[in-house]
Ligand SMILES: [Ca+2]
């Protein structure tokens with residue numbers, strides 16, 4: 392089953408209302424099977440009324456062409472659908488049909504007692520059919536509605552935008568319909584479907600100048616993308632486009648991690664982090680060495696084990712609050728990010744071929 396977005400999540404985007412069920416004529420545009428559709432002033436998403444689908448209704452269909460005369464199709468719009476309300480959780484399927492074919496279909500469950508937008512990705516639908524056909528929107532209730540269901544505001548929405556804009560040498564995320572792209576300008580661009588369009592779609596969990604982290608409820612669960620082209624899916628590193636020699640180095644250093652020797656009681660290597668399958672302190676799930684700080688000063692040596700360590704990533708937990716200063720062999724390290732969970736993510740520059748001293752210090 393696909394996810395539904397909340398009203399609040401969609402309210403921020405520009406939209407156009409095709410039907411608001413404020414006039415006597417509006418219900419005429421909706422054809423139903425199994426039950427009547429009538430104007431109802433007792434409940435409304437906006438204005439003074441909505442459309443009530445009677446108990447027993449099996450489907451409700453809107454031919455979009457009749458609402459689209461004189462307007463460009465699809466124009467700027469990326470999503471189409473309507474707000475639905477039910478006094479109990481209700482499963483329904485929403486479909487976009489054209490030329491006798493179903494081009495896009497989601498099965499969702501709307502929660503009880505709140506207006507919920509049930510919308511489809513127009514661009515995804517049109518990519519499967521002839522782009523100029525103005526199709527039909529169909530809502531289906533498999534066993535017929537046990538109680539009435541209200542529909543209001545048939546809308547077209549434009550959710551084209553930027554979800555994250557990193558630094559010039561970092562990643563950016565753009566959204567359009569129910570898909571998003573993770574891109575490093577001029578290097579690579581990956582497109583993902585969201586959980587609204589695909590039960591195995593990807594959700595954005597973390598964005599910062601060092602990486603983007605995604606999760607899914609599908610067969611693949613976890614993905615990280617780093618601006619240098621490291622893409623790690625469920626612990627397996629698959630480099631995105633880039634310099635092939637560099638890509639081979641990234642794979643080798645992921646598969647044969649360096650040894651980390653933490654000095655004295657300044658901290659310790661964590662061999663039990665959830666993303667570390669073989670307890671060597673390197674979490675292959677995220678491509679990061681896992682270190683727990685003992686205080687505001689941490690010192691360690693990165694010791695490559697016969698394989699160069701390419702831009703090693705350190706995830707340091709339990710550092711006190713404050714600004715973090717990192718040096719590698721006395722040279723200042725620039726790529727440092729504090730994560731929401733308090734951990735500090737550090738990307739060391741370059742390719743390390745011999746034991747290398749790293750100092751981490753928390754200041755004021
Ligand atoms: Ca209304």
Ligand SMILES: [Ca+2]
Nearest residue numbers: 668669671673
């Ligand atoms: Ca490991």
